[in-house]
Amino acid sequence: MIPLFNIALQANGFPINEAKIELQKILALNDTGYKKFLENKKKEIVAFHLKNNLFYQQLVGSKTISNWKDLPVLNKQNLQKPILERLSTGYSLKEVYVNKTSGSSGTPFIFAKDKYCHALTWASNIYRFSWYGIDFNTSYQARFYGIPLDFFGNKKERMKDFLSNRFRFSIFNLSDLVLEKMLLKFQKSKFDYINGYTSSIVLFAKFLQSKEIILKDICPSLKVCMVTSEMLFDNDKLLLEKQFGIPIVNEYGASELDLIAFQNPNLEWQVNSETLFIEILDDANQPVPHGSSGRIVITSLFNKAHPFIRYDIGDIGILDEKSTLQRPILKKLIGRTNDIAHLPSGKKSPGLTFYYVTKSIIDDDGNIKEFIITQTKIDCFEIEYVSEIELTVEQIKKIEFAVDLYLEPNLHFTFIRKSKLERSKSGKLHQFKSLL
Template sequence: MVKIYLQKMLSLFDLSLKLNGFPIKKAKAELESIVNLSTEEHAKFIQDKKREIVDFHLQNNSFYQELVGNKTNIKWEDLPILNKQNLQKPLVERLSKGYTLKNVYLNKTSGSSGTPFVFAKDKYSHALTWASNIMRFGWFNIDFNHSYQARFYGIPMDFIGYQKERFKDFLSRRFRFPVFDLSDEVLEKFLGKFKTKKFDYINGYTSSIVLFAKFLEKRNIILREICPTLKACFVTSEMLFESDKILLEKQFGIPIINEYGASELDLIAFENTKGEWQINAETLFVEILDENNQILPYGKEGRIVITSLFNKANPFIRYDIGDIGILDEKSTPQKPILKKLVGRTNDIAILPSGKKSPGLTFYYVTKSIIEDDGNVKEFIIKQTKLDSFEIEYVSENELTAEQIHKIKEAIALYLEPNLSFIFTRKNVLERTNRGKLKQFKSYL
């Protein structure tokens, strides 16, 4: 009896999923079988799952039936592209037959795209999501049942929501560092926890983790030297620039792994042990489309459109996630590689000349200048008019006239001249209610 009890305690994470109705054992077994398919078997698996999920929702989901219309024998490439605006209607109108608000996994998107909505997954589909997470973290010897996580995330501030999240953290072997206040005083307390707790890995929002690394750099501290149990750091939800990755590797002394996911889907891409951003080709089907919804070949930049192959509760078929990216030329259907994540489609800056540029271009150019001396901790860029931008930043000292002039010169060189900028120094930058930092935003 004692042995059985100890085994359950050691597998608390899996047990909590099982008790909540998520068949994790079955999901792990199916995922393993998918991973072990041959090239030919995987190609057949993808085609079969695409057909199955479309047929299921055409027969059982009135929302998807209405979206497709009365077309029969429709080809895959002629299926409608689902977008976030389509999904902004009551969830009960989007659920398939047999699914209710009480027998599905419910959540809502963060709203960082500007288009939040509530979504559902059937419980087996959600179990597969966790099986996928477990497998990918396992590439770096992280085990959710045993490894201890330092979690840099937001947290609900109401009493019930706060306590619920803390309880989930306990079940998931996580210690949460709330990211709403990242002042030096708070970061000093964070550092104290790393001195006393045996963390195995760090996971959380890129901008918050980068800010912590800058804090360590200023104090000439290597995190693994004070927390030798650390094995890896996983960053998510926000863009990771190469210069930031180098900083994190230097100050943490551990591998930095980049992930790309969406709560309504799954992990979409996860950096593997070879440093490739490997697309999830087990539970998702990923396409890159042009402006006319035509499928683009590997190496071409376009809209990232994703199909959830298992979710029967809520259709996500040819779903335009709102991001722009490129699949590497060396990709295969069984192992697609995300070469580049360019940015969000709603983060495009439209300039007076008519030129369109990813908003992160402004961020990247500006970042390369104002972070040279480590004075600026973080910043965001807002486009308020066709030719007008506001740059809000947190720093120890105000930007000098020379630094501002260099930024304007660089932007004129890389983008176009005669743009107007207002620079505003802040004590803290505005984050979403989940703690994400939106690095560029257009108000046009």
């Protein structure tokens, strides 16, 4: 088969072959060599942007930088200004990769990568997917993603799908009729793997469960499923493994950066330490010990077109105690910093706490297809859900009891049954949000 994926990257100015060679050199380093590589790359990227990027110069200011911890932490609000004000000297919009974040954090912005950096992103993807026997040039992907609905945007994305050897299932409408058509496509196609948004793939698995169908039985070519962009809960992973009959791999990434962590064959969430430097910081921007939670702050080691140096991505996570500089392991991804519920007692709880409490109860019989939780007041929450049958009084009482037990009493919940839930423009399902 013609390697269309590699050819397309090269044709668009992304030097994928050179990037693959560089990545292999980094992977081959021993502990001492990697430590030297990392320190050199950190110094190099900071020096480059202090010399060539006015936006970063202004962010750092006139203070003398004597060590890494003196550098400012960059947040998404800093980046909400025209992209031309943030590009480094010597780079134009025609010469870089430009895209927009999905806005699932509530703070969308346009970003840029120089072409070599973007090629390294793809080299990183190719390397990690190969752990599961997936080759982007030859493996056929079933893709559960959003897609632009305007004519030219849609055609452009479909062309990219063709060159990337993938078939895209649009996830904006996931009715039973649409899911039935998806099932038919799997019966007729030799897909090698599934990749896409967690919530949509889980919804498809629940549809298969209702039909008592194992996907691998009707599509024997399937090898693996990679879920991304949204939280994968333990019971959802079990459901996917059962209904698909293949390994389920958890991916954590950001379009403006790279793959951040990818589940390896040993079931560890291995952090990308080749193109990124990951820190876990407290509210005072100080590193926390491995095993403690903190803000995930990331430096892109190769992006010269745009600075992502000590960039607070807006997520909270924990590095495993066994992590090393060269091989960090993400023990847990807790959620986003803006997904924190503030309770009447003064307690702060990650929004995922509510999600775990309610999900464990209302998923018992498989009636509930999807749901999202919104905090509307300090003591008030709305749960919007899609189900075959409306929640019973007994189920609601169970949820309220669990909330009292795990969070605190006297919280008020309103349950709203819907035919479908509102997704972001990209197709993501924002599972918890606070309006406070």
